[in-house]
Amino acid sequence: MAARPNAGTKGVPRADRERQILAVASVAFGTHGFVGTNVADVARAAGISKPLVYAYFGSKEGLYAACLDRAGALLGDEIERVARGDVVGLERGVRTLEGMFDVLEDQRHVWRLLHDRSAPSTPEVATVVAAHTDRIHALAHEGVSELLALAGVQDGLDVSAMTATWLGIVDSLMDWWVAHPEQSAADMVERVTRLVAALFTDAAGATR
Structure with a gap:
């Protein structure tokens, strides 16, 4: 009997197997960096064969790009959840950081994965990085615009400068x-x- 297109290995659905591989690979990339991570080690830790990793993701770069996409969505979704809530100004900024801390509490390797200086600059990886960077920048710009508007500041360059400052913080x-x-x-x-x-x-408790 031919295998179903969405079938994984040993009866594990493909989607579940992919999630398993990405979870293991994310820890590896976030711990050792792209250069220090070996696909064979990822496969061994996931309990599958190295060819299966390549069958699912095409290459080490493809696996890394998929891990980046997963990590970017994790943080982006949390930041957007806060943005769509009912807090504005400084409280929104604090709540955003609180959400990021909570999400990454037990998986800080995700942050290191997203900021790996050894990451390749292939089009596949660059496209993923750009998509998530643009999303987070847009959310930051929105939050900063709200904050400055509360103080009567609406100059576009002021908003741009403060957005860059906030992202740096x-x-x-x-x-x-x-x-x-x-x-x-x-x-x-x-x-x-x-x-x-x-x-x-x-000192008197009055907002400057």
Whole structure:
């Protein structure tokens, strides 16, 4: 009997097998980087054959691109969830960071995967990076626009400059957190809340 097109191996549906491979590969790429990850090791950890990985993803670059897509969607969906809620201004920024910390609490390798300097710049990978970067930038621009509008600032260049600044702050905070594994998501939420209060509130408690 011929195998069904959507069949995986040993009775495992293809979609489930792909998720299994991506979960294992994401940890490998996020831990060892693209250059330090071997497809054979991924296959062995997933309990499948190396040819099957290539059959599903075409190449090591294809596997990496699929892992990037999965990771980008994970963070992008959480950021968008907060954006579509009822918070604005600084609270939206803090809630966004809180959501990111919560999502990555037990999988900080995802952040390292998304910022791997050894990643290839093939069209396949570049396309995935661009799509998720554009999505997150658009959400950040929206949030910053709301924040500045509350203060009566609507200049396009001001919004652009502040969006770049906000994205830099987020990247720096996440990098710091990933480098300090002893810090929990709850610890970071407390820290961010404390830092925002110190930066934007004076001793009398009045917003500057």
